[in-house]
Amino acid sequence: MKIAAGSGSPEIPGAEGEREILRTLTRVVSAIDAAGMRFAVAGGCAVYARGGPPTGHDVDVFLAQEDVSPALRALEKAGLRACNPPEDWLVKAYDGTVLVDLVFRPNGRPVGDELLDRATWMRIGPTAALVISATDLMVDKLLVLDAHRCDFVPLLQIARDLREQVDWSTVATEVAGSAYARAFLVLVSELGIACTVEGSGTPTTAVRVEDSEYA
Incomplete structure (x- = not known):
């Protein structure tokens, strides 16, 4: 559901x-x-x-x-x-x-x-x-995403505010079956809200990047 x-x-x-x-x-x-x-x-x-x-x-x-x-x-x-x-x-x-x-x-x-x-x-x-936990909270929010619910704007705000509390590697593992959630994780990585595991393209620990609009 x-x-x-x-x-x-x-x-x-x-x-x-x-x-x-x-x-x-x-x-x-x-x-x-x-x-x-x-x-x-x-x-x-x-x-x-x-x-x-x-x-x-x-x-x-x-x-x-x-x-x-x-x-x-x-x-x-x-x-x-x-x-x-x-x-x-x-x-x-x-x-x-x-x-x-x-x-x-x-x-x-x-x-x-x-x-x-x-x-x-x-x-x-x-x-x-x-x-x-912030990690479970982010997983729950991302698993809601589908073709009819795909608004990243409020999720970006939450990801920015909670990023230092989130285990992004765990999030990536838990939501791996959702293409929409994976797309969001790519976005937060590209925006500098979360850094990535080298070579994987999925976020891990959160970092601060001042030149990002959402950082």
């Missing part, structure tokens, strides 16, 4: 949207944490936590499939409204107009202990939680 988590939620503009998202994130983190489920913040909130641009879109949480139902019940108990979408890789809840996605199989890849073990405890606005 190559639909971005939360893609059906309208974006709330500006500072107002950022405040609403962070309020909802705080409620979600508190409710799921109190219920004892293991999870990690993903999507735009993870980008924001790691130094990227603020999001006015939605709240994404990665967790194991067996934890989805109890997590959803915890959110309902906290006052959110549950929604059963047709997709088979996530469930949804609403905090007013703010969408919350509980994602257990992003891009066809089940959330497991290894991904959650790589997450880092971080401050996100008024709350704190585990946040997926």
Whole structure:
């Protein structure tokens, strides 16, 4: 499945949207944490936590499939409204107009202990939680790309802001089956956002190149 988590939620503009998202994130983190489920913040909130641009879109949480139902019940108990979408890789809840996605199989890849073990405890606005690694975040973003979703502009911003946190060699390995993702990695290499392994043309560790528009 190559639909971005939360893609059906309208974006709330500006500072107002950022405040609403962070309020909802705080409620979600508190409710799921109190219920004892293991999870990690993903999507735009993870980008924001790691130094990227603020999001006015939605709240994404990665967790194991067996934890989805109890997590959803915890959110309902906290006052959110549950929604059963047709997709088979996530469930949804609403905090007013703010969408919350509980994602257990992003891009066809089940959330497991290894991904959650790589997450880092971080401050996100008024709350704190585990946040997926920058490498896993970039992999997830790139695997969404296909013939219908091929906008590199927001991805370039994320790659620039998170480049020093990303293991680009791992990203290249994980997305090797996607021609669209490989094309993006060539682009970030050519722009100097990430350097390349000699002779391979794929990015590895991030470097700063001041003469690049995106550096």
